[in-house]
Amino acid sequence: MATTEETGSRARTRQAILQAAIEVLSRNPAASLGEIATAAQVGRTTLHRYFAERSDLLAGVxxxxxxxxxxxxxxxxxxxxxxxxxxxxxxxxxxxxxxxxxxxxxxxxxxxxxxxxxxxxxxxxxxxxxxxxxxxxxxxxxxxxxxxxxxxxxxxxxxxxxxxxxxxxxxxxxxxxxxxxxxxxxxx
Amino acid sequence: MATTEETGSRARTRQAILQAAIEVLSRNPAASLGEIATAAQVGRTTLHRYFAERSDLLAGVxxxxxxxxxxxxxxxxxxxxxxxxxxxxxxxxxxxxxxxxxxxxxxxxxxxxxxxxxxxxxxxxxxxxxxxxxxxxxxxxxxxxxxxxxxxxxxxxxxxxxxxxxxxxxxxxxxxxxxxxxxxxxxx
DNA sequence: CCGAACTGGAACATTCGTGTTCCATAACGG
DNA sequence: CCGTTATGGAACACGAATGTTCCAGTTCGG
Known part of the structure; x- marks a missing residue:
């Protein structure tokens, strides 16, 4: 489980998703992944690519x-x-x-x-x-x-x-x- | 819209549902109607009989x-x-x-x-x-x-x-x- | 005692969020 | 310039919650 340094692009997208998740979930803890993806200006597919399941995203947050x-x-x-x-x-x-x-x-x-x-x-x-x-x-x-x-x-x-x-x-x-x-x- | 006084039974059931809704929703605002019905010791069908839609229950609360x-x-x-x-x-x-x-x-x-x-x-x-x-x-x-x-x-x-x-x-x-x-x- | 009211289980269609797969396109680096 | 990487749209299966209908059992009052 090497904490491999990710390429700049990946790290940036990941942070954008986490930030969006914090913002959206703080207003509505039951928000859907679609809302979070939209807030992060990212496709839902991409979100799933970074955090396979909802629980993974929550763990990241x-x-x-x-x-x-x-x-x-x-x-x-x-x-x-x-x-x-x-x-x-x-x-x-x-x-x-x-x-x-x-x-x-x-x-x-x-x-x-x-x-x-x-x-x-x-x-x-x-x-x-x-x-x-x-x-x-x-x-x-x-x-x-x-x-x-x-x-x-x-x-x-x-x-x-x-x-x-x-x-x-x-x-x-x-x-x-x-x-x-x-x-x-x-x-x- | 006559505020017809309901029979004792109906009023009691209604109160039980509202009380259960307050208790359950205070712990988890996203709780399902099934959970609320169970907490009120009432069938989900009965709950719908008193509050047709979720929004109606919320209004009652x-x-x-x-x-x-x-x-x-x-x-x-x-x-x-x-x-x-x-x-x-x-x-x-x-x-x-x-x-x-x-x-x-x-x-x-x-x-x-x-x-x-x-x-x-x-x-x-x-x-x-x-x-x-x-x-x-x-x-x-x-x-x-x-x-x-x-x-x-x-x-x-x-x-x-x-x-x-x-x-x-x-x-x-x-x-x-x-x-x-x-x-x-x-x-x- | 009988009928009306109240109840709750079962089954159903519908909707919504989730997780997955596939494919086409854009960006970036060597 | 070409291939790798990142992206996002479309479509799908699945499960959970919702709202509805139907029916059988129970309770209560007259």
Whole structure:
């Protein structure tokens, strides 16, 4: 199973299909392969040539998603600063994931079933929250798992808000970070 | 179109189907009618007798959902107390909606497309937030539409949290209300 | 007790998504 | 320039969900 480097054309088409799949499936997880192929500006035959079955495409999407999530998590440098500061950075990085955000949130099964917890970010995230509990920047009454739920829920809410209201991406990110910060801040 | 009162049997079966539809569709919006019929302990033929087409069943679910939402909103007495206090009560009432919560959140199209805004709660909710802005219990930087997004996102997060963690309903409600309160509280 | 209402199983036609095969055409590299 | 590679259209078989019809069994009220 040599991870043979594919020719430029193949790699490009493959990426186009994956990107289209993320966009379409984030809006409608039950979308047909035909819709995805059309969105990717590719024939359905070609799609099947890259991903024989629907499950193969889904696996590809998961792989791509995990890659992007890991990159975003790394960019957030979770180990630096106070817990709340790191959470703020993570918020901004994840928000940039765009459609992938909705997809991960709408289909938790996608990232829960397969080999997801393989050193993605869960451990780092728990460490982040623990640090926040210790340095007083995150309410100790909130378990890390809950903070995680809050983060994802707010990111999703922000992304949806962006799609259905006349606001700039920057403004929405501000609302999300402000809201998350307030949500996890220790009560006075 | 006489709203003829149906016999007890018919009304009961109809409710059982609607309840099953809410439960099943909240977990999988693409569920087949067969699954819903099975969940309702009813034959597929019977289901079709009450709701000729899938769209009819969906319409019935929407109607039922709007009814329950209106009742919950009324119980919350949005006009009493400070904005934050009313929001807290609304949080608790909506949390009790259970499966319906997930369904409304997962399928926003269901309540957006048809005649939803018909005096459901939108106006009262905006008034609530405005009161909160005035009495200093809700951050004036947060528009009412955003507060609404935050509320729904947290409710959904809480409900999911309840399903996948070993925590009591009461504890989760506490987390949700605490989080929402912190999220909308004015920054010091 | 009898008839009307309610029920659900079985069978059917229809539609839609899926996965496959075959073939013709366009693009790209040596 | 020619062959390899990538593409996409057309047609097909298959399965699942849908919507319909028919019929037999059960329940309920009068």
């Amino acid at each position: 998961v792989e791509e998603g995990i890659t992007r999530l890991n990159l975003a998590t790394a960019r957030a440098r979770l180990a630096e600063g106070t817990g709340a500061e790191a959470l703020h950075r993570l918020c901004a990085e994840y928000f940039d994931l765009g459609d992938l955000l909705s997809l991960v949130f709408a289909e938790p099964q996608l990232i829960t079933d397969p080999a997801w917890a393989t050193g993605v970010c869960d451990d780092d995230f728990h460490a982040l929250v623990a640090r926040g509990h210790a340095d007083g920047s995150i309410d100790p009454a909130l378990p890390a798992t809950w903070v995680q739920s809050v983060l994802w829920a707010q990111l999703y809410a922000g992304w949806s808000y962006l799609l259905e209201h006349e606001v700039s991406r920057h403004e929405v990110l501000g609302l999300v970070t402000r809201t998350v910060a307030g949500a996890v801040a220790p009560r006075p | 929407v109607e039922e959902g709007i009814t329950r939402l209106n009742l919950a909103t009324a119980r919350a007495r949005l006009a009493e107390g400070t904005g934050a206090e009313a929001l807290h009560r609304l949080c608790a009432e909506y949390f009790d909606l259970g499966d319906l919560l997930s369904l409304v959140f997962a399928e926003p199209q269901l309540i957006t497309d048809p005649a939803w805004a018909t005096g459901v709660c939108d106006d009262d909710f905006h008034a609530l937030v405005a009161r909160g802005h005035a009495d200093g219990s809700i951050d004036p930087a947060l528009p009412a539409t955003w507060v609404q997004s935050v509320l729904w996102a947290q409710l959904y997060a809480g409900w999911s949290y309840l399903l996948e963690h070993e925590v009591s309903r009461h504890e989760v409600l506490g987390l949700v209300t605490r989080t929402v309160a912190g999220a909308v509280a004015p920054r010091p």
